[in-house]
Amino acid sequence: MPEKSPDREAQRLETRQRVFDAAIVEFRRWGIDFADVDAIVDAANVARNNFALHFPTKEHILAELDRAEQDRMVEELTWFLSLPYHLSDLLAEVARLVVGVERRLGVVLFRDMLAFHFSPNRVRDTEWTTYPVVVLMIEALERAREQGEIHSGVDVRQGMLFFLLGLHALLMAVQDSAPDRETLLAALVTTTIRGFNPE
Template identity: 40%
Template sequence: MAEERLTREAKRLQTREKLLTAATAEFGRVGMADADIATIVSEAGVAHSTFFFHFPTKEHVLLELEAREERLMADRMDEFLATSPGLGAALHKAVDLLAELESTLGRPLFRDFLASHFSTTRPIAEEGLDHPLVLSLVALFDDAIAGGGVDPDLDSMNSAIFFLLGLYALLVTIGEGPGRGAMLDDYVARTLRSLRPAS
C-alpha cells in the first residue's frame, strides 16, 4: 500500500513537472496572458482537466516558476557572497543574475515574471513561501552595516526590496539597447552612494 502511494505521488510529480515545462515554453513564446492551455496540455501529453488539477490558473504556474527561479538565483548569490566580495561587486552580481534569467526565460516570460510582483491578481503564495533573493540581499546589507561601510541606520530589508524593485523596473523598461549596460552600472553606482553614512 505504501509503495502504491509512493508510485502515485511520483507520477503526480512527474505530470506536474511536464505541465510546468510545457507552460514555461508556451509562456516564453507568447507571454502568460496569450498562452493557450490546450497547447500546454497537448505538449505535456495530458488531459485538459489535468492542468487545472495541478494549477488552478496560469498565474499559479508563474508563481511556482518564480519560486524555483528565485531559489536558484539566491543559491548562486549565496555562493558568490561566500567569496566575500565588496558590496558593489555583490550588487553587480544581482544585476547579472537577473539579466541571465531574462536571457534564459525570454523577454515575454521575463516581463510576466517581474510583473507578477506587482499584480493585484497575484495568487496568495503557499504558507512559508518567501523571496530567497531578497533574503540574500538582506544578509549582504546586514554584513555591510556590521562592517561599517554603509549607514548604520540602514534598514536591510527595505534596502533589499528597494534595490530589487528598481532593478525590476529598469530591466522591464530599458530593453536591449546600446545604453543598457551603462544604465545598469549607473543604477548600482547610485545605490552605493545612497547607502553611504551621512557626513
C-alpha cells in the same frame, strides 16, 4: 484514505512536470495572458482536466517557476557571499543574476513574472520579505552596516528595496540589446552605494 503507490505517485509527478514544461513553452511564446490551456495540454499529451488537477490557474505555474528561479539565484548568491567581496560587487552580482533570469526565460515571460509580483492575481503564499534572495541581501547589507561599510543611519531594507525596484524597472524599460544598458546598470549600482553612505 489509502496511500498512493510509488508507481502512481511517480506517474503523477511526471504528468505534472510535462504540463509545467509545456506551459512554460507556451508562456514564453505568447505571454501568460494569451497562453492557451488547450495548446498546453495538447503539447503535454494529457487530458484537459489534468491542467486544473495539477495547477488551479496559470498563475500557479508562474509562482512555481518563480520559486525555482529564486532557488537557483539563492544557490549562486550564497556561493558568491562565501567569498571576499565589496558592497558594489554584491549589487552587481544581484543585477547579473536577475539579468540571467531574463535571458533564461525570454523577455515576454520575464516581464510577465515581474508583473506577477505586483498583480492582485498573485498566489499569496509568501510576502516579499520572505523571498530567499531578498533575505540574503538584507543579511549581507546588515553585516556591511555593522562593519561600517554602510552608514549606521541607513535603512538597509529600504535601500535594498529601492535597488531591486530600480533594477527591475530598468530591465523592463531598456531592452537587452540597448547599447547603454550596461552603463545604466552600473550607474544604478553606483547611485545605490552613494545612498548607503550619505555625506
